[in-house]
Structures are given as C-alpha cells and as structure tokens.
Amino acid sequence: MATDSKVADDSSTPPSYDTISASPIQCDQSSIFSFRRMKKKRTAVLSRIRDIVLAPNLILSSVVPNVNACAAALPATEFSKLLKQLNIEGHTALYWAIVNNRPQALWALHGFISGMSPSVYSDLRIACMITNDYTMFKELKFGNLSDRRSRCFLGCLPDEVQVHTCDEPTNQFDVVFRIRMFQKRLRTATAKSLRFEFVAGGRIWWLRFYILEPSNGLCCADIGLSQHSYQVRFDAVLLIEAHSRKPDRAAPPEALEIILSITGTEFLALVPWQ
Template structure:
C-alpha cells in the first residue's frame, strides 16, 4: 500500500475513508468548545468552539515532512519516526519565536491524525520538552491557541500533566487560569466530591494586587461553608499569587479548637507574609472579624520539602477561629451559607 501524505492545504483529503481532521475523544468538561479569547474568563465555562483555521505555509507542514500509514500497517520504526516528527512540530509550536497562531489548529489536527489517539494524548502529557510537558510551555510562553488546541485531545489529565499545569500557573502567577482549569482540585480531593453531592456552586476565589508591588488581596466567597466543614471537618482554599501557590486550611486542631492555617504548596519558594483575614458580618450590626497570622521574628513560611534546607522556617502560620463555625445562626455566613472573606497579605 502506498503512503498517504498529510496536507493541510486540502481539507478533502481522507485517510481510510475518514476525514483528515475528524474529531477525537471529548476534552475535559470544563474546557469543551472553549475558544482562545474566553479560556481565561472565569465567568464562563462553556463557550464557542475554537475559530476555523487558515491555510498553513508549505514550510510549516510539507508533504515531505509528515506522512501517515493506516495504523494496521505501522511498523515500530515508522511509529517512532512519526512520533519524533510530531514532537518536533509540537515543540516549535510552544517554544519557537516565529509562532503563528493561525497555523495551530491545522498542525495539531494533522499531528493527531498521524498517531493513534492514545499515543498523541500521551505525547502531549509526557515531560518530553526540557523536562516539562507541551502544556507547561504553552502556558509559560503564552501560547493560548496551542493550549486550547491540545485540550481537545486530552479527555483526562495524567498526574504528570496535572502537576505541570500547576507549576506553569505558579511560574506565571496566573490565578485566573489556575481556577479556570480547576487545578485547585488536587488539594481538594475530598471536598470536590462532597460539593458535587451537595449540589454546591463553585467557590469564587479572586486574587488582586494591593497598594504596592509587595501586596495582594484574595477575595473569597466560600459556598455552603458551615455544611461542608461540619461534614468533612477540613477545607482547603488554594490561590496563586506572587509566583507561589498558597492555601488556607480550615480544620480542628489537636487541642479541639477550630483553626485556620496559612501555608505554601509544594515547589513554592519560602516567604515572610504579614497576613490578616477579614470575615464580613452579614447583619450589618457587627464589625468585621479580623484574624491575624502571627509569624515569629526572622522566621519564614516554607513548603514541607524545604524545611530541611532552610533554617528558621515553618510549614504553616496558625490562627484560632473560635466555635462560631458551629452556630446555626452565625452572623458570619449569609442566608445561603456563604462565607465572605478577604485575605490581605504584605511581603517584606
């Protein structure tokens, strides 16, 4: 059987009677049909499909550059050669300086058609580009069109790509993308199923700059706060700010009192935050509840893996919440059980 060459200049080409750019398996539910202009809008979860592609120059993907045989007669050598070619194309797409957004969709579709679906999905989620995945470099180098195109062929994250996506959002301090891709779920493996069971709407966590470059604020609306905390007895709120992934942990301390802890996630660099949590009273007659996070002088907050490398570090800064969390008619949640709070942080 003669070779069938891939050509992005002619949409009528077919492989084994199927369209060259046929749809593959669905992408993650929260990214289905998402275009590049709205991927980073946290208010939207389902938007229009990616824009149609333009013609690609012959130099980008020539008939001599990428060829495909029916999967049934792929030799191991040809699969290896095709995989190498596809990886080279993907690498250029996420890192080459002469990036052309309009060429992304046809090239990605051609690459996907040249390999078995599982093989292409695995290639996108393997750390094969300078120790990271293609997804990581698409975020770090701001190749949003490529990121959207890749997600069309990823029905489910692997642990490697999940971790890499979190690292990319941390490197770019992109909290909006972190929330949009629901990467916070890695720390909420118990809370997310509970929220689904309760029919709980998504929490709203927004990060804003402060009055100076060393400040930031985190506005939080935590849905069904009391109910979730009473059932799970623990809750984590993650956010990205100043090149780090932080989290607040609500739980019952060893002394049988409710605590809140400010911590840094894995791979985040140490910091010395001066932080205060402001919880809004909902009846209009009480002042804001202020909860400070005392940090010892000359001591820094660090993730657990850094504790053995840095002296004078701690893994969390603890504060006491009190037992108002258990009150049925507490003034610190609204009629829907939502907690409205703001974290103010200053870094030296």
C-alpha cells in the first residue's frame, strides 16, 4: 500500500532553545573609567582648593603654584565650572578667599574663570559686604552700575568714590563722590540716570541721580540698600560742592545741603552756577 508523506519545511521549524544565544550588552569600558578618573580628579582638585582658601597657616608663596597645579589637572572648561559652583560650605572658593582675606588666592583663582555667572557675581558681592571691604568691591568693578559706555564715548575718566568711617560704634560714615562731567553724562545717558554703589557699615548702598520728564532743569536724587543688605534706619545728608571755581569769582558758591531719607526723593537744580 502506498502512502503519501510530506516533508516538513525546515525553514518554518522554530529553532531549538539550545541554539538561541543572548547577545552581550555592549558597554564602553573606557568611557566609564574616564568618567571615574575625571570625578576623582575633580574631588582631589576641590580638596586642594578648599585648603587654599580655608586652611589655617597658609604659606602665601604656595598659593599660585597650587592653583596652577589644580588648573593643569582638569580641562579649562571643567576647572572654570568647578570654581563657579557653590561647593564649599554653600559658597564659591572666591567667596572664602575674600572672607579669609586671601587676595592672592582670589586673583589666582579668578583668572581661570571664563565669564562671571550670576551666582558667582552675587557671592562675591555678599563677601565684600560682610567683610565691609569697599576696596575689594571696587577692584572687582562692582561700584559704578551705569553709563560705562557713554563715559568712554565722552572720554571721561573714571569717577572717584571714597568711604571714610567717622564713628564705628555708632556706624557713622562719610562717602565722597567725585563725578566727572556730571550734567553732560546725566543728560546724554540712555536712561537719564547715574547710579553708584558703595560698601559701608556692613551693607551695600546705592545712590542714584536721574531726570524726570519733563525735567524743567531739575533732577532727582535718592538712596537705598542693595540686595542682601540688612534693613536699617538712617539719617543722611547729601552735600553738593562745586568742583572748581569760575575765573571771575573769588570763591566758589556755598555747598548745597539736602536731607535724604531711604524712601524719599529730593529735587536738585541742574543749572550751572554763575
């Protein structure tokens, strides 16, 4: 008796479990090791920077070589990023360099920062405020907040601001401003405003002159506290003196004395003295 038989198609037969192989997950071991090495370097560099700005009995001659060694251990962008972070007790390394009066460390580290971030800017201002260090505040170019470009166009020299402590227990101080080309700069400034900052009494203050429209030959002056400064009640007197005398006058005019309050606004006559 003849029988029909069909040959099974091998291609449709599922493979044996014994023949299935699992492909290993591809992993770039070199990238993992590189990341770990970079993390260790960052930790070691941060530890050394911490010693530079915090450790007691610092040898000044070792500051620059140590900072350069830290910079050489990391790529420039990584080192700059590290210095911008609030990674030492909630502050930047530059903050502690100011607080602990280590200007060598400050300027050595400052030179490796590319672009001042808002957090670094704020941190340095706070450090100058709590140390009452107006000299450092000026060196970091925080004082004059207005018309730098127009002053350059006019060929005007930088203004001079000096802070003098009169009576420290009662927190009294004098601030002397020498504002060059005052009227011309005020009238040509884009915002019709000149604003100055200074550090005194453990606070950051601002003094502003501005023109209201229509001005009628008058400008306004007001004073206040900048961000992060503690509130205070104060008495202030604005004394305006002529910086030179006319050739046909024996003596300059009397100084203009104006009482200022932290919320009040006073008006000043913007007319040349005769």
